[in-house]
Amino acid sequence: MNISTRGRYALRAMLDLALQAGDSPTMVKDISRRQEISDLYLEQLFSRLKIVGLVRSTRGPRGGFTLAKPPAQIRLSEIMQAMEGSSAPVACVDNVHCCSRAEFCITRRIWVEMKKVTDEVLGSTTLKDLMIQVAEHEVETSGA
């Protein structure tokens, strides 16, 4: 039941990118500095995010990445899908034929249920939701 650094870093990076919010692209190096993530590694992660169409890139000086859609339209499930693949905890959830026992396997129902509830969490939350929480958190901590 682990989410690898790929998924975790990608989510942090996407939220960071969303918070920059300018029209001009944000450099990987800036995100990597703020988030304390290796920039070489982050490049690799952004490459995946680009392939699935979650971000757009601009090359050359003053280049970088921008979100391909408004934050409210980017579900966390999309990011996680891109980085970690299916949210199914076991392969047979997505493909019954991968196990000869799957059809009558009662334990499989538990894994199906697990996928369902995690998908609900990730699918019902967008980057925009996280941005709001960041803003709220800043109000809380600055006030006092």
Add this chain to the structure above:
Amino acid sequence: MNISTRGRYALRAMLDLALQAGDSPTMVKDISRRQEISDLYLEQLFSRLKIVGLVRSTRGPRGGFTLAKPPAQIRLSEIMQAMEGSSAPVACVDNVHCCSRAEFCITRRIWVEMKKVTDEVLGSTTLKDLMIQVAEHEVETSGA
């Protein structure tokens, strides 16, 4: 978001054991044959299950394993905890101090939520629940 064979096999083995239901112990070899799991590997898994007190063992001829508690009192979360450790998808969920950013990290809230919903699934289901589903499934497939 993967559950390893340890957790999956252990759950199947525990359900199998529950379904044997006799007073006499069930041999690992019999479970491994029915479940098509390597018996050498399964022994190793039962060793863990015994350490956490979910099963009891009897050595010698006619020996084997029995459930340490009635199936209705064995939550799937106990089995999974024994085999996979914490259900937290990220370490910072259980221990804030493992990451210097955890206190103000908004993405962490998602991982906390993920752990919560998966715990609800695994914590609210017992072996007895699965046994009932097995019985129901058998009725369905035999009838007709």
Add this chain to the structure above:
DNA sequence: GGGATTCTTGACATAATTAGTCAGCTTAGT
């Protein structure tokens, strides 16, 4: 008591995955 049977323990082995790193390339702005 001897042998067979079953669990017990710890070490070992192999493969896959994770978490990066690196070198060299392409593109674009000045």
Add this chain to the structure above:
DNA sequence: ACTAAGCTGACTAATTATGTCAAGAATCCC
């Protein structure tokens, strides 16, 4: 041209996953 960015694919070290193996200890049956 030069430099600053992203792009690509190969490489590596460490860890985890998935077993296997060997030797032992307890127990039962004859």
